[in-house]
Amino acid sequence: MMSAKIRVLVVDDSALMRKLLTNVLSEDADIDVVGTAPDPFVAREQIKTLNPDVVTLDIEMPHMNGIEFLRKIMELRPTPVVMISTLTQVGAEITLEALEIGAIDFVAKPVDAAAVLQLGDELIPKVKAAARSRLLRRGTPQQRPTVRKVNQAPSNKIIAIGASTGGVEALKAVLMLLPADVPPVVITQHMPERFTAAFARRLDSECRMRVHEAAHDQLVERGNVYIAPGGHHLELARRGPNLHCSLNTGPLVSGHRPSVDVLFNSVARIAAPQAVGVILTGMGRDGAQGLLAMRKAGCLTLGQDEATALIYGMPRAAFEIGAVQSQHGLFDLPEAILAACSSTKASPSLATIGHS
Numbered sequence: 001m002m003s004a005k006i007r008v009l010v011v012d013d014s015a016l017m018r019k020l021l022t023n024v025l026s027e028d029a030d031i032d033v034v035g036t037a038p039d040p041f042v043a044r045e046q047i048k049t050l051n052p053d054v055v056t057l058d059i060e061m062p063h064m065n066g067i068e069f070l071r072k073i074m075e076l077r078p079t080p081v082v083m084i085s086t087l088t089q090v091g092a093e094i095t096l097e098a099l100e101i102g103a104i105d106f107v108a109k110p111v112d113a114a115a116v117l118q119l120g121d122e123l124i125p126k127v128k129a130a131a132r133s134r135l136l137r138r139g140t141p142q143q144r145p146t147v148r149k150v151n152q153a154p155s156n157k158i159i160a161i162g163a164s165t166g167g168v169e170a171l172k173a174v175l176m177l178l179p180a181d182v183p184p185v186v187i188t189q190h191m192p193e194r195f196t197a198a199f200a201r202r203l204d205s206e207c208r209m210r211v212h213e214a215a216h217d218q219l220v221e222r223g224n225v226y227i228a229p230g231g232h233h234l235e236l237a238r239r240g241p242n243l244h245c246s247l248n249t250g251p252l253v254s255g256h257r258p259s260v261d262v263l264f265n266s267v268a269r270i271a272a273p274q275a276v277g278v279i280l281t282g283m284g285r286d287g288a289q290g291l292l293a294m295r296k297a298g299c300l301t302l303g304q305d306e307a308t309a310l311i312y313g314m315p316r317a318a319f320e321i322g323a324v325q326s327q328h329g330l331f332d333l334p335e336a337i338l339a340a341c342s343s344t345k346a347s348p349s350l351a352t353i354g355h356s
Helices: 017-024 040-050 068-077 089-101 113-132 166-178 197-208 260-270 288-296 313-320 330-342
Strands: 006-011 031-037 056-060 081-086 106-107 157-163 187-190 210-213 224-227 233-239 242-248 275-280 300-304 326-328
Touching: 006 017, 006 040, 017 031, 017 056, 017 081, 017 113, 017 326, 031 113, 031 224, 040 068, 040 330, 056 068, 056 113, 056 275, 068 081, 068 089, 081 113, 089 166, 089 197, 089 330, 113 157, 157 166, 157 260, 157 288, 157 313, 166 187, 166 197, 187 260, 197 210, 197 224, 197 275, 224 330, 233 260, 260 275, 260 288, 275 288, 275 313, 275 330, 288 300, 288 313, 326 330
Parallel strands: 006 031, 006 056, 056 081, 081 106, 157 187, 157 275, 187 224, 210 224, 275 300, 300 326
Antiparallel strands: 233 242
8 A cells, every 4th residue: 555645747738627637536535636737848847846656648738749748758757647538549549659658548538427427437546556557667679589489389279368557568569579370369458449449450560460359250360369349348259160259248347348357258168278368467357267267277377477567456366366377577478378379288286276
């Protein structure tokens, strides 16, 4: 537990949004909004004098846009930043760029009264997570190893990955080091609608394999990655000998839709023991029980370690209940995944795994 309040600086060109964000954050006893700024020039001086723990940053501002200012923050005075984004395609693209630059997370600007009422439920936990994040432990390209050649993975293998806060950077780091003919990969990343499509497009342009926002009944094939669309659970389904993506808009699970637990549980039912489960950075417990189900079904399961996870919440929850067979640093995970795909061994000591 933190002994002092989290000091937050709110940066937004709209006086109304500054007041709204200040009021929402001030409702939490652990947060102190120490200042507000209408543009990056004022914000720069405020950061120097107020030394905030977290900055909330609007993407679109006068004089210097949020992306340019974020780059300067990360270069000159690295500080945890939560972006305030618009729910548009352009907003999604810019937000994903911000996350790659170093922003911890983002929330969407409220578009109606209902969204205003729900803003605190999303923003407050993300600000608290940002204050606890390991901002300075992020990897650099120079730290990324080259994956050693491993035996060709069996054609019936499938890889399931779950992530949340910090997942944009972590997923890119993992996928960039996997080969073009990787066994099929299904992913649930906590992200709203529009953002998952933009995320898939960015990854598809940079990775060796094809990356898609998953579509209902889409065939799951080697050399392809399928990302759960925002607002939809992604599950595996079997049609004869083939695997397909199955989407639904059922209730929130573990507080999320898409939910990592939903994906992992479906993989345990449909593809065990040929599947490999991986849980990456994120706050909360989503994915822990589903990964445990995968391991109990004989799948090999991996987790991101504490030293490299931006937020060690989801990997910790899975590790503590025995769902994770082995933990690895972010840039060691691709090789561990391929080695697990090449293995013919099932997850050992199932009888000793923690209870669900």
